[in-house]
Amino acid sequence: MTQPLLKVKNLEGFYGSTRVLQGIEFAVGEGGITTILGANGAGKTTTLRAISALIRTRGEIWFEGRRIDGLSTEKIAALGIAHVPDGRGTLVNLTVEENLRVGAHLRRDRARAEQDFERMYAYFPRLRERRAQQAGTLSGGEQQMLAISRALMLRPRLLLLDEPSFGLAPLIIREIFEIMRRINREEKVSILLVEQNVARALELADHAYLLETGRTVMSGTSQELRDDEQIRRSYLGF
Amino acid sequence: MYNLLQQIASGIAMGGIYACVGLALVMIYQSTHHINFAQGEMAMFSTFIAFLCLKAGLPYWAAFLVTLAGGFLLGMLIERVVLRPLKDAPEMSVIVVFIGLFVGINSLAGWIFGHQLETFPSPFPEKGPFGTKLISGHELGTIVVALVVVSLLYAFLRFTRVGLAMRAAAENAVSSRLSGVPVSRMLALGWGLSAMIGSIAGLMVAPVVFLDPNMMAGVLIYAFAAALLGGIDNPWGAVAGGLIVGVVENLAGAYVVGTELKLSVALVVIVGVLLVRPSGLFGRKLVARV
Numbered sequence: 001m002t003q004p005l006l007k008v009k010n011l012e013g014f015y016g017s018t019r020v021l022q023g024i025e026f027a028v029g030e031g032g033i034t035t036i037l038g039a040n041g042a043g044k045t046t047t048l049r050a051i052s053a054l055i056r057t058r059g060e061i062w063f064e065g066r067r068i069d070g071l072s073t074e075k076i077a078a079l080g081i082a083h084v085p086d087g088r089g090t091l092v093n094l095t096v097e098e099n100l101r102v103g104a105h106l107r108r109d110r111a112r113a114e115q116d117f118e119r120m121y122a123y124f125p126r127l128r129e130r131r132a133q134q135a136g137t138l139s140g141g142e143q144q145m146l147a148i149s150r151a152l153m154l155r156p157r158l159l160l161l162d163e164p165s166f167g168l169a170p171l172i173i174r175e176i177f178e179i180m181r182r183i184n185r186e187e188k189v190s191i192l193l194v195e196q197n198v199a200r201a202l203e204l205a206d207h208a209y210l211l212e213t214g215r216t217v218m219s220g221t222s223q224e225l226r227d228d229e230q231i232r233r234s235y236l237g238f
Numbered sequence: 239m240y241n242l243l244q245q246i247a248s249g250i251a252m253g254g255i256y257a258c259v260g261l262a263l264v265m266i267y268q269s270t271h272h273i274n275f276a277q278g279e280m281a282m283f284s285t286f287i288a289f290l291c292l293k294a295g296l297p298y299w300a301a302f303l304v305t306l307a308g309g310f311l312l313g314m315l316i317e318r319v320v321l322r323p324l325k326d327a328p329e330m331s332v333i334v335v336f337i338g339l340f341v342g343i344n345s346l347a348g349w350i351f352g353h354q355l356e357t358f359p360s361p362f363p364e365k366g367p368f369g370t371k372l373i374s375g376h377e378l379g380t381i382v383v384a385l386v387v388v389s390l391l392y393a394f395l396r397f398t399r400v401g402l403a404m405r406a407a408a409e410n411a412v413s414s415r416l417s418g419v420p421v422s423r424m425l426a427l428g429w430g431l432s433a434m435i436g437s438i439a440g441l442m443v444a445p446v447v448f449l450d451p452n453m454m455a456g457v458l459i460y461a462f463a464a465a466l467l468g469g470i471d472n473p474w475g476a477v478a479g480g481l482i483v484g485v486v487e488n489l490a491g492a493y494v495v496g497t498e499l500k501l502s503v504a505l506v507v508i509v510g511v512l513l514v515r516p517s518g519l520f521g522r523k524l525v526a527r528v
Contacts, residue, residue: 052416054412054415072415073412073415073416074415074418074419074420074421077415077416077417077418078418082416082417083416085412085413085416089410089412089413089416090410090413091405091406091409091410091413091414092409093405093409094402094405094406094409098402098405098406101399101402102402102403102406102414102417102419103417105399105402105403105406105417105418105419106417106418150417151416151417153417154417154418
């Protein structure tokens with residue numbers, strides 16, 4: 001791996017005065033899909049929130065060779081990190097198309113942004129059908145598609161995805177994971193994926209990190225983690 | 239019959255003013271979930287700016303623009319200086335601060351401008367068009383101004399990039415920031431805009447009630463009734479509520495309770511809405527997930 005796109009060093013994260021990330025370390029390779037695994041409460045979502053400056057942090061976060069910890073959430077988005085939050089962050093009172101327009105808020109290249117709408121609708125034809133509909137009326141899967149599309153409207157270099165499979169039917173999960181793979185390849189977007197569905201995440205990702213109570217306890221290629229006896233027993237169940 | 243139509247027409251005109259102040263209240267409520275009790279006083283203060291400009295010899299519409307700009311800046315300033323530090327404060331503190339702002343701005347205006355009633359000019363001709371007695375020039379002008387304000391605001395929120403960002407920020411701040419929307423700037427802008435809309439209401443009501451530091455007290459209560467009636471989270475509701483309250487208040491004043499007790503109509507509306515339909519005519523039902 002050449003210089004990683006995102007590098008996190010000794011990152012601590014706080015909710016109020018409680019420290020929930022105890023100095024984690026990881027890197028996301030350029031063009032790759034990296035996943036952070038772990039049980040409930042291990043600090044996966046918190047890690048993503050720390051990168052986007054939604055919580056107070058200590059430690060270093062480097063993006064494209066530049067330190068970004070201490071910047072505001074908006075600034076970090078402007079640098080090219082899009083974040084699909086847990087719960088999807090749908091703007092429920094706006095229409096589907098307006099949600100995408102909010103995603104394109106920072107775009108100055110109007111004409112290409114217009115093309116991007118079309119590209120998103122091509123990835124997710126169902127969103128095109130519902131473009132004038134209030135986003136709150138979409139199903140969970142459609143809202144997840146919308147959240148991913150909205151994040152991509154930023155034209156990010158790095159996409160942070162927080163549990164895209166949460167609460168969705170297996171068929172929809174498969175569809176969304178397939179599209180994530182396509183997006184990674186076609187849009188040249190690196191992905192940092194947080195997932196409870198360990199088997200699926202390891203299948204999609206090339207690198208993986210395992211968190212336990214706010215610490216990185218294991219890292220390696222997806223293959224390495226899949227072959228690990230302990231991971232298999234605790235997280236894959238066979 | 240003619241008298242009835244006259245009363246309705248002037249009710250609609252007053253309703254336009256209530257609609258503007260109600261709209262200002264709703265805008266703040268949507269992004270902060272607080273009722274800005276000082277909305278009327280802010281409008282009164284800006285109207286005094288207009289008064290000074292006119293006294294200095296500025297033509298009316300120039301003074302109008304200066305006042306709008308002044309109101310806008312005043313709104314942004316209050317958000318930055320007074321409310322921003324209270325971002326995470328408990329509900330009660332914010333309410334107390336709003337009441338403090340109400341009293342503070344009122345006293346400040348009294349101290350600077352004095353408490354005597356000042357006449358304030360209307361930019362519109364005295365007589366209605368074609369010599370009709372049905373509606374006065376100022377009433378008709380007020381209705382037109384209110385319509386223009388509401389349409390411009392609608393177009394701004396609906397069709398512009400910044401307007402969309404404001405709506406997004408009001409709905410889900412975190413999610414909007416993740417898309418790069420500068421939420422705190424949007425909040426300040428919202429305060430500026432709502433204060434500006436309030437000042438327009440102040441400019442329209444001053445020729446009717448005379449200008450003095452307590453000029454907006456009654457208007458604010460009617461506007462509050464209007465916003466509640468329409469649904470506090472719905473801008474169109476505020477407009478509809480404003481017109482309804484304006485007409486009902488005027489008719490009740492003329493035929494039922496008399497001018498002295500007119501203000502109680504607003505209270506009846508407020509209590510009635512809260513009892514029967516707290517979400518208002520067009521508001522969203524409040525469902526809290528526990």
